[in-house]
Amino acid sequence: MGKTIIMDHPLIRHKIGIIRRKETSVKEFRELISEIAMLECFEATRDLPLEKVRVETPMGGTTVECLAGKKLAVIPILRAGLGMVQGMQTLIPSARIGHIGLYRDEKTLEPVEYFCKLPADIGERGIFVVDPMLATGGSACEAISLLKKYGCRDISFLCIIAAPEGLARLKAEHPDVNIIVGALDEGLNDQGYILPGLGDAGDRIFGTK
Numbered sequence: 001m002g003k004t005i006i007m008d009h010p011l012i013r014h015k016i017g018i019i020r021r022k023e024t025s026v027k028e029f030r031e032l033i034s035e036i037a038m039l040e041c042f043e044a045t046r047d048l049p050l051e052k053v054r055v056e057t058p059m060g061g062t063t064v065e066c067l068a069g070k071k072l073a074v075i076p077i078l079r080a081g082l083g084m085v086q087g088m089q090t091l092i093p094s095a096r097i098g099h100i101g102l103y104r105d106e107k108t109l110e111p112v113e114y115f116c117k118l119p120a121d122i123g124e125r126g127i128f129v130v131d132p133m134l135a136t137g138g139s140a141c142e143a144i145s146l147l148k149k150y151g152c153r154d155i156s157f158l159c160i161i162a163a164p165e166g167l168a169r170l171k172a173e174h175p176d177v178n179i180i181v182g183a184l185d186e187g188l189n190d191q192g193y194i195l196p197g198l199g200d201a202g203d204r205i206f207g208t209k
């Protein structure tokens with residue numbers, strides 16, 4: 001059974017407060033998405049295995065703990081997930097990066113796949129799927145189903161803002177997946193946008209509107 005964590009930290013609350021504002025610039029939006037991803041990554045990696053290693057300090061010998069070398073991969077859902085990659089890499093620099101391209105059909109809100117490029121040994125890796133927005137949950141569920149077809153079993157999903165509808169769907173369809181949420185919002189509007197949300201994350205990261 002995966003765990004669900006709603007981040008409850010003043011730094012994250014503050015930063016999400018800034019990215020919600022419509023006057024926040026593309027530059028600041030992008031920087032903050034990356035910083036929030038890094039803070040969420042800290043929580044998402046809490047259970048990584050450690051091993052004991054003997055070292056010499058200037059004062060003598062001791063035993064320290066090192067990451068046990070579990071192979072990891074970060075999988076952004078294009079486009080907006082790309083904004084979270086740098087923050088993740090800051091904390092787990094040796095993680096491989098795979099890409100899954102999905103866009104939501106504007107009418108049906110169903111995800112449409114247009115790209116998939118994953119590390120060859122993806123099934124052996126601990127996976128962190130990243131996407132700032134979990135709205136209906138269709139895109140996250142589709143990406144995770146795809147990764148499971150490639151043999152992935154140890155999967156965490158990190159988003160910055162979630163709607164209760166999307167969170168419930170993701171938990172129901174993929175109960176084994178760990179979910180890390182920056183903020184849980186009120187719901188969705190008729191077009192499937194999160195309220196109060198922050199608008200279209202991809203457009204705000206890449207300045208396309």
Ligand code: PRP
Pocket residue numbers: 077078079080081102103104109111131132133134135136137138139140166192200201202203
């Ligand atoms: C956004 C967002 C998620 C998806 C969430 O992507 O980045 O991938 O919508 O919505 P859902 O939970 O209802 O599936 P979008 O389809 O707008 O594509 P983009 O990132 O290329 O702008």
Ligand code: URA
Pocket residue numbers: 080133135192193194195197198199200201202
């Ligand atoms: N995708 C976004 O970028 N924003 C939303 O509010 C919902 C889906």
